[in-house]
């Protein structure tokens with residue numbers, strides 16, 4: 001039977017598109033779930049844990065669990081009181097040395113049901129606990145009795161709490177208390193008797209916060225393949241069978257894994273109406289899914305090829321891209337792959353920038369100029385194509401090429417020239433000529449973007465202002481013409 005655990009020891013890895021098949025809704029474990037097996041150790045849940053997928057098991061603090069397998073940061077467990085089996089984070093559970101009956105102390109802050117002497121020491125000696133932290137646990141050697149464990153500086157002292165036939169409890173013979181609360185109250189007050197102050201109950205380190213962006217793959221269904229790029233395939237899909245989304249399935253073999261998590265963190269922090277919004281990620285196991293908003297009209301390059309748009313419409317789209325890029329500029333984020341194919345179109349000619357930040361994740365050999373055709377040479381500034389010095393100024397160069405694409409309705413730049421010829425010509429000072437469909441003031445903006453000296457190129461902020469003012473002037477002119485027609 002196929003393992004649910006991948007070689008990196010992370011959570012379930014069923015990675016092919018078959019992940020959405022019915023068999024994965026109820027996973028088939030490869031461990032033996034026979035509850036009669038006496039060999040599986042007993043654990044107790046230290047925190048509440050809510051399962052995030054069908055492969056995980058929800059537990060409540062204090063639940064007793066059989067643990068069948070330890071897998072990286074997870075254990076495969078079953079509640080003693082239930083039949084389902086699933087993953088629980090290993091730091092949410094602790095091993096119990098013996099089976100103990102549950103009793104009325106269950107919800108008190110200082111009672112830690114079923115933990116061993118060793119586990120008590122580990123907890124009390126770890127932050128945020130300090131001198132004087134204490135807990136009550138079940139005695140390992142005398143069933144039905146308890147132990148008091150107290151942190152004393154860097155050590156832990158343990159005191160047996162015995163039970164009289166009438167149920168009262170004592171640490172010192174002849175000094176019994178009717179309840180644990182009263183016993184603790186006495187030794188809190190008179191701590192010198194045991195030479196260990198009872199300052200505050202042991203606390204558990206807060207478990208790592210749940211990443212709200214991380215979703216189980218089973219929540220997504222793939223419906224239609226939209227395209228394929230350097231990073232893998234893009235699919236139109238549904239989240240929980242209702243919300244339309246775009247799902248990028250990353251080929252991780254081509255990724256610099258160590259940078260990936262960092263870059264995804266960056267993407268989570270970006271929010272702007274002209275940037276494609278990240279909705280969620282499935283980054284545990286492979287392949288990684290990046291889930292974003294779905295743009296119904298596809299990429300700008302194909303859109304331009306299909307539509308007859310007015311100059312004012314084209315200018316509006318160029319302004320929207322400049323707006324999104326100004327936001328990235330403020331955040332000091334370099335796109336590296338700005339081109340009409342990476343702008344997506346939605347309703348009402350809304351344009352949004354996609355794939356920001358992802359280009360740098362490709363392995364160097366894929367991104368290099370030598371031996372690979374994947375670098376978009378015709379969109380890339382000469383200093384980036386030749387020396388890989390990417391900057392916001394090289395993005396400005398690419399934006400100039402994007403303007404060319406927009407005002408030629410999607411024509412390929414340097415048509416008829418190879419990548420190598422393009423680099424040679426550009427280095428010698430050649431620039432694309434003004435397309436007949438492009439107003440001269442827009443062409444002047446393109447030339448500004450293609451300055452050989454990167455420092456002389458404008459900022460996105462300046463470009464946005466410039467293009468907005470051209471747009472406003474044209475829009476006013478258009479309004480005047482319309483007025484004349486109807487007068």
Ligand SMILES: Nc1ncnc2c1ncn2[C@@H]1O[C@H](COP(=O)(O)OP(=O)(O)OP(=O)(O)O)[C@@H](O)[C@H]1O
Nearest residue numbers: 226227228229230231234246293294295298299341
């Ligand atoms: N959020 C989305 N909504 C709708 N369509 C999308 C979305 N993201 C991508 N697409 C479509 O999928 C195609 C492939 O996208 P992808 O970003 O993988 O490749 P690319 O942009 O063509 O190339 P590159 O790998 O250089 O970025 C796009 O051209 C676009 O048509």
